[in-house]
Amino acid sequence: MGDQLSEPRLVLVFSGKRKSGKDYVTHLIQERLGPDVCCILRLSGPLKQQYAQEHNLNLDQLLGPGPYKEQYRADMICWGETRRCQDPGFFCRLATRGASQPIWVVSDARRLSDLQWFWSKFPQQTLSVRVQCTEKTREQRGWRFTAGVDDAESECGLDSSVEFDWIITNEADAPSLDEQLQPILTLAKEAARSADL
Ligand SMILES: Nc1ncnc2c1ncn2[C@@H]1O[C@H](COP(=O)(O)OP(=O)(O)O)[C@@H](O)[C@H]1O
Numbered sequence: 001m002g003d004q005l006s007e008p009r010l011v012l013v014f015s016g017k018r019k020s021g022k023d024y025v026t027h028l029i030q031e032r033l034g035p036d037v038c039c040i041l042r043l044s045g046p047l048k049q050q051y052a053q054e055h056n057l058n059l060d061q062l063l064g065p066g067p068y069k070e071q072y073r074a075d076m077i078c079w080g081e082t083r084r085c086q087d088p089g090f091f092c093r094l095a096t097r098g099a100s101q102p103i104w105v106v107s108d109a110r111r112l113s114d115l116q117w118f119w120s121k122f123p124q125q126t127l128s129v130r131v132q133c134t135e136k137t138r139e140q141r142g143w144r145f146t147a148g149v150d151d152a153e154s155e156c157g158l159d160s161s162v163e164f165d166w167i168i169t170n171e172a173d174a175p176s177l178d179e180q181l182q183p184i185l186t187l188a189k190e191a192a193r194s195a196d197l
């Protein structure tokens with residue numbers, strides 16, 4: 001029974017390169033909608049939890065935006081890939097377990113199989129959102145190209161296979177995030193209202 005899903009009204013599945021601002025943008029959405037209406041689900045959450053336990057690491061640090069997780073990223077990718085090969089929906093099921101809010105924001109889809117899982121479970125509700133910015137901006141946020149990470153499926157799996165429902169440009173000289181997010185927020189507020197009816 002633990003895996004039983006409560007049906008969301010809207011599932012916004014975000015993807016983007018590391019340091020594009022997925023966490024930043026999804027937090028902003030949750031702030032605008034409120035935590036009772038909108039939850040943030042991270043596919044990397046249960047992955048990091050299990051990985052930290054098996055390797056005796058600091059989970060809080062692995063979950064944070066600092067350099068700690070980067071030391072382990074390549075190995076976590078391999079570790080997670082073994083699990084996903086056996087069962088592509090493994091982390092999606094764990095990440096969504098117990099989510100009860102009407103709006104779900106999935107902050108870190110990386111592979112087509114992640115999106116396909118949400119499309120198949122919630123075909124009416126799932127919309128895809130890409131967060132993008134230039135490499136220069138990512139570098140200013142601390143990104144450095146790492147072979148085995150930035151050229152692997154974890155970072156490139158959704159580069160060309162998907163037509164996203166929305167693309168958000170998270171750059172200083174782009175329109176403000178509030179402006180770009182307005183259609184998404186409007187839809188989410190309508191979906192949340194319909195859940196109240
Ligand atoms: N629009 C923005 N304004 C200010 N800081 C930002 C913005 N977007 C991202 N950042 C910062 O850049 C860093 C990387 O963003 P993050 O959301 O963690 O990226 P990702 O989740 O895609 O790896 C974080 O420290 C975050 O606070």
Ligand SMILES: C[C@@](O)(CCOP(=O)(O)OP(=O)(O)O)CC(=O)O
Nearest residue numbers: 017018019044047076077080108154
């Ligand atoms: C092993 C990972 O789950 C690590 C993901 O960590 P984060 O989701 O924290 O990454 P960014 O936000 O892009 O910096 C990647 C994977 O391939 O599953």
